[in-house]
Amino acid sequence: MLFAIGLAATLIPLVLLLILGVHVVWTGWERLDLAFVTSFPSRFPASAGILPGLLGSLWIVSVTAIVALPIGIGTAIYLEEYGRFTASPNGIRFHLARVIDININNLASVPSIIYGLLGLEIFARTLGFGRSLLAGGLTMALLVLPMVIISTREAFRAVPRSVRDAGLALGCSRWQVTRYIVLPMIWPAVLAGSIFAVSRAFGEAAPLIVLGAVSYVDFLPGDLSAPFTALPIQIFYWLSRPQAGFEIDAAAGIVVLLMTLLGLNGFAIYLRYRYRTAA
């Protein structure tokens, strides 16, 4: 009995998601064509497109990746390679690593809108970047940083200590062990985790709205300091308009969003699978 209930409970959310998927594709299908992806928003739902939003999102994700990946992977390396295996359990390195460890877990559970407020105050106001792509990208980088760190650390933990010890025993320095022995073993897993984290930045809208992404932009951002919009924000904007045509546009936008994420995450899953079979 419990078996049946449990199975049902597991399947219900999946079924609902399937219903959602079918509804979205069914509704948005008529608007999905090349014109949709290459046009600007318009007051006529039938000719509205997502070009500025799509490119804005791509730009933001790029900035996010460029900033968050090196810092996140660097942090993970520090925590795993330098923080864990130090000789003295009471040394400063150890305590530092513990503090950072707790800190990261806290950061991972902070609501995304708080990051928006942080970005608003620090990047947009104090540092003077204003309502720009740069501020948006930096804010999203901070948002996904904990996820990059956590997933990279998991990848590092999969490597047995003996491998590192062997390297050290052969006279390698710690950095050499990390760079030449451990990292090559786990690159795909690190990359997969990074892609998962960065794809989060593609779908998040709340921090960007707080930062000041506009909903009506009919041109493409020329550089990092320009006003910008993002795909989820355009969808949000269309959802707030009552005309049925815009609901169709929103559905079509969601299809594009989901397909992009499916592509990204699918690629990451493939990487993870290849890593597992290769290891």
Added chain:
Amino acid sequence: MTSVVRLSSTVVVTGFLLAAVWTLGVVVVGGCTTRRPVIAVDGSSTLYPISEALAEEFRDFGLAHVTVGVSGTGGGFRKFCRGDVALIGASRPIRPSEASDCLAHDRDYIELPIAYDGIAVVVHRSNTWVDALTVDELRRIWSPRTGTDERVERWSDLRPGWPARTIRLYGPGLDSGTYDYFTKAIVGSEGASRADYTSSEDDNMLVRGVAHDPDALAFFGLAYYAENRDKLRLIAIDDNDDSNGVGPVAPSLETIRSGSYQPLTRPIFIYADKVQSRRPEVRAFVNYYLERGPRIASEIGYVPLPFDAYVSVRHDFWSGLGGSRFGGQGSTIGVSVEQLLAHSERGRPDKAMAPATW
């Protein structure tokens, strides 16, 4: 060793893919955009459909990029006085506090009437019991809470035969000129209203709220009704003043133009920043606004001024005539076209007005 080779080749391929995406993005972006000047427009949600349509058409001229925000008339004026925007849409004239704010920031403005709007009071299309409301009933619904007055919560509180269900209220937010004008016209002073309603500067949200709620009542610019006629029912308003029309009057092209839809008929404006108007692309856009705007306005559901009125307005812009017709006093009820075009009694309190030197 082969596994390492395989893995590193995966990495290389991935790297190339990401680089390709990035480059593609940059190329597409760079190719599609030459560095064009930006004209920032903001302000009233009532004017927004007009501004949006004109911005879209103006794009084809390739002169400038126009961004249109919806911060409401109040929010728009704040940004305007700070110098953040070149043009704002306003569904009420500038207020004393805003006029002095602009003075403090040394901003000269040119007030340009665009059209007439009748604020529409709407309910859900399945609402069959309301056909008309008096100004008095509207006042009772929307008045702020004072200790002794009885509050109108249900439809039956207004008239006995009506359903005993709670009225679900939707209205523009506090930065909205429509809100300011409505409260002045109905309740008696700008900004005086009850607080327990769904308030939003985005009129689309209000439309959506009413469209799916049989007990809802809302007010917003007529254009938003016109675009959603299939979901909403328009309520006629009776102002108990037979001089401008006997009985309840519903907003329409005729009743607004003739001035019989009172007190909710009002002129809507754009305010242009004098200094920014020196930029050729801004001048071109304002000109386009004044030429094409009336046509768009009537398409959308507003009532354009008489044709020669626009000649006069264009002349005002080109001669840089600053100040407000209403002496910076904010919402004024019952303004006729003649009053709108009067050239006397204009000006800001203490700064002398010089015509602009283009």
Added chain:
Amino acid sequence: MADTPTSRRERTFERLLLACASVSVATTLAIVLVLVIETLRFFAEVPLLRFVTDVEWRPRFAEPSFGIWPLVLGTCLTTVVALAVAAPLGLLSAVYLVEYASNRVRRILRPTLDLLAAVPTIVYGYFALAVINPFLQGIIPGLATYNPLSPGIAIGIMITPLVSSLGSDAIDAVPENLREAAYALGASRLATIVNVVLPGAATAIGGAVLLGVSRAMGETMIVAVAGGQQPRLSLDLRIPIETMTAFIVRAAEGDTPAGTLAYRTLFAVGTTLFLMTFTTNLIARRLMRRSRLA
């Protein structure tokens, strides 16, 4: 350490990596600093007493009112609805996955469930507004366009995989010998689960549920799209409300230049939200640590 080129490079790398690691610490400090500073500035203008004792939230009206409770209540309403969906579904699913499912089924189902969590929240917002709400309006009389029920259900579906996954870990961690002992005494599978496994995992399950709560409280886009913009003190699930997160988004969309009360109001509400989610997370993690599942 000898001052060789290698060791110098070694130290440089270590410092570089330490710098990377300190970014996350700096982020936490920055969040706390920003929230505290702007909130203190807010309370310089609006006394804390008003924040806590006013019964309405209308910060911009002519006679403003700054009571935070309507927003907090709005957040709680959506969270409770989300929990009503996610707790049973998540836990039952966790029980199924650990106790009943075969390895192969589990390997397919768990990642598929994780897929639910990877869907962007704006999509769930669309779900709430365009699918769930119209459906419910046919069943529940008087259900308004915006209400806490539809987004609450959508949030619940979104956090089910979180509860399920953490719950699975919790149930998995119950030592096998406890189950064996129960079987040895003749208990059925159902009885074992109910009387031995679940009580054993109770603390960790509590932690899992609380983490779901915290996630639901911080959710923004779903409630911004479907929840409404009318802060009020009411338990009626059918009428528009406003959550803390929806308020921040809505207010930030408008005009909030730095240094104004409107700007600081964002941070006052943000701090309240942060405190609520942080406390919930703290308790959750303590619960999970107590069951030795850190």
